[in-house]
Amino acid sequence: MPRAMPRGLSLEQATRRLAVLLVLPTWVLLILVFALPLAGAIWLSFRNETLGSFVTPRFIGWENYRGAFADPRFWESIRTTLFFMVAGLAIQLPLGIGLALLLHRNLRGTAFFRSALIVPMLLTPVAVGLMWRFMLDADFGIINWALRHVIDSPPNWLGARIPARFAVVMVDSWISIPFVMLMVLAGLSSLPRGPAEAAAIDGAGPLAIFVFITLPSLVPVILVIVMIRVVDVVKLFDILFIVTQRGGPGTATQTLGLLTYNTGFIFFQTSRAAALGVLLTLMVIPIYFIWRRVGRAP
Amino acid sequence: MTPTGRLLTATAVSALVASGAAAQEINIYLIPSPSSDAIQSFIPAFEEETGIRVNVTETPYGEAHQKLLLSVQLGQGQYDVAQFDNTFLAPFGAAGTMMALDDYIAGSEAYDISDFSEGSQEYGMFDGESLGLVLSTEPMILWYRTDLFEELGLDVPETWEDYRAAAQAISEAGLGDGNILGWGPNASWWFMTLIWSFGGQLYDADLVPQVNTPEAVAGITFFKDMLAYGPEGGISSSGDDTTNKFLSQDIGMMVQYSGYWGVALEPENSAFVGNIATAKMPLGTVDITHLAGWNIGIPSDAQNPDEAWQFLEFVLGRDNAVDYLLAGAAAIGRKSVLDNPELLAIHPYLPLLDIPETSRIERYPQLRVWPELEKAILDALPAILTGEVEVQAGLDALNEVMGPILAQETAE
Numbered sequence: 024m025p026r027a028m029p030r031g032l033s034l035e036q037a038t039r040r041l042a043v044l045l046v047l048p049t050w051v052l053l054i055l056v057f058a059l060p061l062a063g064a065i066w067l068s069f070r071n072e073t074l075g076s077f078v079t080p081r082f083i084g085w086e087n088y089r090g091a092f093a094d095p096r097f098w099e100s101i102r103t104t105l106f107f108m109v110a111g112l113a114i115q116l117p118l119g120i121g122l123a124l125l126l127h128r129n130l131r132g133t134a135f136f137r138s139a140l141i142v143p144m145l146l147t148p149v150a151v152g153l154m155w156r157f158m159l160d161a162d163f164g165i166i167n168w169a170l171r172h173v174i175d176s177p178p179n180w181l182g183a184r185i186p187a188r189f190a191v192v193m194v195d196s197w198i199s200i201p202f203v204m205l206m207v208l209a210g211l212s213s214l215p216r217g218p219a220e221a222a223a224i225d226g227a228g229p230l231a232i233f234v235f236i237t238l239p240s241l242v243p244v245i246l247v248i249v250m251i252r253v254v255d256v257v258k259l260f261d262i263l264f265i266v267t268q269r270g271g272p273g274t275a276t277q278t279l280g281l282l283t284y285n286t287g288f289i290f291f292q293t294s295r296a297a298a299l300g301v302l303l304t305l306m307v308i309p310i311y312f313i314w315r316r317v318g319r320a321p
Numbered sequence: 322m323t324p325t326g327r328l329l330t331a332t333a334v335s336a337l338v339a340s341g342a343a344a345q346e347i348n349i350y351l352i353p354s355p356s357s358d359a360i361q362s363f364i365p366a367f368e369e370e371t372g373i374r375v376n377v378t379e380t381p382y383g384e385a386h387q388k389l390l391l392s393v394q395l396g397q398g399q400y401d402v403a404q405f406d407n408t409f410l411a412p413f414g415a416a417g418t419m420m421a422l423d424d425y426i427a428g429s430e431a432y433d434i435s436d437f438s439e440g441s442q443e444y445g446m447f448d449g450e451s452l453g454l455v456l457s458t459e460p461m462i463l464w465y466r467t468d469l470f471e472e473l474g475l476d477v478p479e480t481w482e483d484y485r486a487a488a489q490a491i492s493e494a495g496l497g498d499g500n501i502l503g504w505g506p507n508a509s510w511w512f513m514t515l516i517w518s519f520g521g522q523l524y525d526a527d528l529v530p531q532v533n534t535p536e537a538v539a540g541i542t543f544f545k546d547m548l549a550y551g552p553e554g555g556i557s558s559s560g561d562d563t564t565n566k567f568l569s570q571d572i573g574m575m576v577q578y579s580g581y582w583g584v585a586l587e588p589e590n591s592a593f594v595g596n597i598a599t600a601k602m603p604l605g606t607v608d609i610t611h612l613a614g615w616n617i618g619i620p621s622d623a624q625n626p627d628e629a630w631q632f633l634e635f636v637l638g639r640d641n642a643v644d645y646l647l648a649g650a651a652a653i654g655r656k657s658v659l660d661n662p663e664l665l666a667i668h669p670y671l672p673l674l675d676i677p678e679t680s681r682i683e684r685y686p687q688l689r690v691w692p693e694l695e696k697a698i699l700d701a702l703p704a705i706l707t708g709e710v711e712v713q714a715g716l717d718a719l720n721e722v723m724g725p726i727l728a729q730e731t732a733e
Contacts, residue, residue, distance in 0.1 A: 074390050074416065096700075161554035162566060182505070182556030183707060268506040268559055272703035288387055290693040291412060 061304070068298035074291035087298035097299070099274055100282040101306075103188070107278065108256045110192045111199065112249060118196070119203025119248075120241075124233070126204070127211045137208075144201040152265025155194045156181070159266070184275040187267055191276050194262050199255070203248055210244035211237070246317045250310055257307055260284065279303050344625035346374035347632060349402040352385045355583055356456050356615055357404060359650035363636045370635070373628050382406070386413075389620065393418045398622045401629035404456060407444065407616050411687040414447030420619045421450040425630045431638040436655045438675060440682035445616045447687055453616025454637055458654035458674045459580035461514050461602050461611040468596040469496050469573050477600045478574070481518070481543055484603045488550035488573060497571025499550030507560035508544075508702045509695045510611075511576065515540035517683045518605030523694075523723075524686075528730055530723035532698075533716040540605070542712045545705060556706060568592060576602055578613050579670050580651045586667070599670040610680045614651070690730045697722045 032040070068087050072080040091097045122140060126133050143151065158164050159180040170177035178186035218240075219232050227235070256278075263270055263281050270277030270285070277285070283303060287296030351357040357379065364375045378400070380388055386409045392399045394416065405413060413419050422445075426434050434442055437455065445453030463484075465477065469491055478484040488499025502511045513523060521536030531537065548555060552566055560577075564584060567575040568591040584590040585597050602610070617637070619629045636645060642655045646664050654674035658664055665671055676682060685691060698719065705715035 074387070074394065074412075161557065162552045162570060163554070179553060179556060182554065182703075184703065268557075271506050271699070272557060273700045275703070285696060288384075289696065290690075291387075291390070292693070 064297045064300050067294050068301050070294045072294045074293055080294070083294075087295050088302070090295065091298055091302060096274060096277070096282060097279070100277050100279040103274075103276060104256060104259075104278040104280075106188060107192060107195065107259060108253055110189070111195050111256060112252055114192065114196045115199050115203050115252065116245065116248070119200045120207050120245075122200065122204040123207035123211060124237075126208055140204060141201045143198050144205075146198075148198065148261035149265055151194065151198055152262050155190075155197075155262075156266050159190050181267060182272060184272060187272055187275045191262060191267060194266055195256070195259065198262075199252060203252075206244055206248050207241060210241050214240050243317060247314075250314050250317070253310055254307060257303065279306070344373065344628045346376060347401040347625050347628045348376045348378065348399060349629075349632070350385075350389060350400040350620075351377060351379050351404045352382050352406075352615075353379050354382075354404075354615070354651070356650045359645055359648035360404075360617075360636055362648045363641065363645070367632060367635050371628075371631060373631070375632065389413075390416060390418055393620050393622050396622050398624040400620050401623040401625045402617065402632055403620050404615060404617045405453065407453075407614055408685045408691065410445065410447050410452060410616060410685075411691055412689050414450075414452055414687070415689040417621055419452040420621045420623065420626060421452060422454065422618060422630070423451050425634075426451055426454075429630075429634055429638075431634045431640065433639040436639055436642075436657050438654060438656065439678065440610070440612065440676050441654050443682075444612065444614070444684070445618065453618035454633060455653055456615035456617040456637070457580055457651035458612065459578040459614040459651060460673060460676065461510070461576055461613075462579050462670060462673050463600045463602050464567060464575045464577055464585075465598055465600065466571075466573055466593060466596055467598050468593070469571070472496065477598075478603045479601075481603045481605050484574065484576075485543070485547065485550075488547060491573035492550045497573060498552045498555075499572075500547055500574040500576075501551050501555050501558070501563050501567050501572050502544065502547055502576055503558055503560050503563040504544075504548055504551070504556045504702075504706055505558040505562065506699065507563075508706075509698045510560060510578075510613075511544060512541065512698055512702065513683070513685075514576070514602075514609075514611040515544050515605070517609045517611065517681075518602075518607060519543065520606040524727055528727040530720045530727060532723065533713065533720040536606070538713050538716055541705065541716060545708075545712060548706055556703070565590075568597075579673065580614065582668060582670060583649070583651070599673065601673060608680045609683050610676045612676070612682050612684045688727075688730050690726050693729075694723060694726050697726060 069082055069084060070080050071083045071086070126137050126140075158166050161167055161177075161179045161182060164180070166180070167177040178189075180186045180190040214237065218236050222232050222236055258280060259278055260280055263276055263278065267276040269289075270281045279299065280303060283296050283299040286292050286299055290296075349360075351360060361377060364377070368374055386405060389400070389403055389405065390413070403419070405419075426432060432454070441455055441458055444455045444458070445451050463478065465487075469475075470477070470487075473490055473494055473496070475487050475490060476483070478487050484500070490499070491497060492499040504511075516523060516532065516537045517540075519536050519540035521534050521540055522531050524530050524532075552570060552572060554566065555563070558566060563575065564577055564581045566572060567577070568585055579599070582599070586594065588594050591597070617633065619626050619633075623629055635641065637653075639655065639657060642653065642658050643661055643664060646652060646658065646668070652664075652668045652671060652674060654676070656675060659671045659675050661671075686694070688694065701715060701719040701722065704710045705712055710718070
């Protein structure tokens with residue numbers, strides 16, 4: 024027998040109260056692990072706290088933000104982050120889509136390749152980083168050993184500025200292409216076959232079908248991939264920590280995330296790091312709104 | 322008295338007795354390393370002798386110092402003994418993380434501070450106080466391949482010019498690369514060493530940067546020049562990579578901390594066991610010894626400092642010095658063990674740890690802002706070493722960057 028409704032409440036009010044009660048633990052958890060730390064970071068960013076000193080901390084207003092904007096390392100780290108985003112997507116999207124199209128055709132061996140190609144996604148980034156660091160080593164590395172059969176002086180991947188940036192893009196792409204491929208593959212599987220078949224009957228070739236029918240249909244999926252990858256690059260840390268050893272050579276591969284880490288945990292400048300963290304968060308917020316808009320698109 | 326009253330009184334008396342009694346356990350905080358393993362090998366004997374139980378927490382190097390700083394700043398009293406890298410002595414000193422050990426040291430015959438050279442005695446000192454005992458003595462020394470030197474009839478280099486000539490000879494003979502220095506993510510170790518050795522300094526007494534003086538430029542020009550006689554991957558080699566390359570490729574010489582010696586003895590790590598010897602680091606215009614290594618001390622919030630000292634005295638005291646090194650620890654420069662034949666068989670470089678008074682001891686800058694300063698140096702070096710900018714111009718720019726960082730040291 025159902026329990027009686029609390030006296031004086033309509034069914035709608037009771038349902039709403041129950042809903043609030045059920046959602047409450049989640050809200051409490053979110054406030055504890057997300058909102059409070061974020062508020063703490065914002066508060067910290069307006070002070071001059073450091074881990075390496077017992078000097079009494081005080082409120083210093085926008086000083087940490089002004090310091091960040093005046094620091095060339097901040098702007099360089101943003102440029103580096105953007106480079107990894109653009110270069111990474113320029114490689115990962117075409118290759119991921121290409122592989123997905125191949126696997127979607129169910130050729131012989133597709134099942135094997137479908138499994139094999141997602142292996143990079145399953146590996147721990149630290150293990151991947153170490154593996155690539157050895158492979159990219161100018162003296163021992165298999166990559167330069169192979170390249171020496173083709174060119175006289177292969178790039179010093181981890182020792183020079185530009186090659187190091189491309190090395191990071193290469194490692195990131197190796198890990199991320201399977202993700203792009205799986206997403207596109209899922210998108211392809213959900214597409215209706217009718218339009219492509221009708222176009223084929225009308226004489227359209229495979230390229231025309233792909234460019235004018237398949238690709239436009241995949242745009243929502245591709246936009247989601249782009250946004251996830253953008254967020255991933257903003258968060259990129261472990262690969263840089265291992266492969267280029269905290270963003271080297273010099274500052275060549277130091278992203279904003281890594282600069283924040285270095286400032287907080289290497290220099291012990293907690294308040295300065297908090298300001299950088301807040302700026303990083305502000306940079307990511309627009310992506311959320313774009314995401315929502317894409318989600319609402321028909 | 323009511324039963325409740327009797328219970329309260331008994332509890333209060335127990336608490337009073339307990340507070341006056343010696344602690345029955347201590348917590349020690351170690352960083353995984355040969356020294357940490359050696360320390361732990363003494364725990365059973367210490368527990369048996371004193372009845373004090375020892376609990377160990379090991380934290381990887383990458384986060385160990387940050388974790389200890391946080392723990393002490395929160396006043397948790399979690400640890401009674403803590404191992405730390407000497408590079409963190411200044412930040413720890415500025416933050417009041419470690420307790421001054423001077424009274425303990427002065428009153429301890431078992432530890433016997435006079436068994437150390439004067440420079441080593443000061444190795445754990447910050448602002449006139451001993452915040453840590455010496456846990457390892459690791460000067461930068463010359464490592465060279467005896468087989469290559471014999472084949473070419475080369476003498477062991479005594480000056481940097483000898484070093485350059487030997488590196489050139491080995492490279493030109495086609496026997497391998499002439500030398501390796503750490504030109505990569507730990508290049509600051511060699512950057513400092515060469516500036517000091519060529520008569521320069523990183524900053525003056527007023528904390529004004531000095532890395533663009535003629536002496537500093539000469540040191541860094543030498544650093545850059547030697548890259549031409551090094552392996553291709555030298556430019557990206559960390560401190561560990563530098564040693565690994567020296568132990569696995571044909572490279573004539575390396576200047577490196579003695580603390581890496583342990584790996585040179587292991588056939589699985591070294592392709593040239595038996596063909597590597599060590600010597601004093603070549604001389605520049607000034608005789609300096611760049612000294613590095615571990616420290617160990619008592620955190621300022623330790624709950625059982627007396628028992629902690631008892632433990633340190635037991636493990637690192639003079640009587641156990643030989644056993645401690647035989648347990649695999651990185652060498653400590655105690656004068657009484659430097660000519661021990663059993664130890665010399667394992668650590669042939671031990672005599673180099675007896676640093677003569679004529680050699681000025683230099684160690685990591687004892688600055689709170691050192692980590693940021695070091696990063697600025699590491700950020701500037703690749704362009705200088707690869708020739709993207711001239712040495713003088715690159716060091717001028719670095720000098721500019723260092724100014725505001727050093728200014729933070731004294732700012733509130």
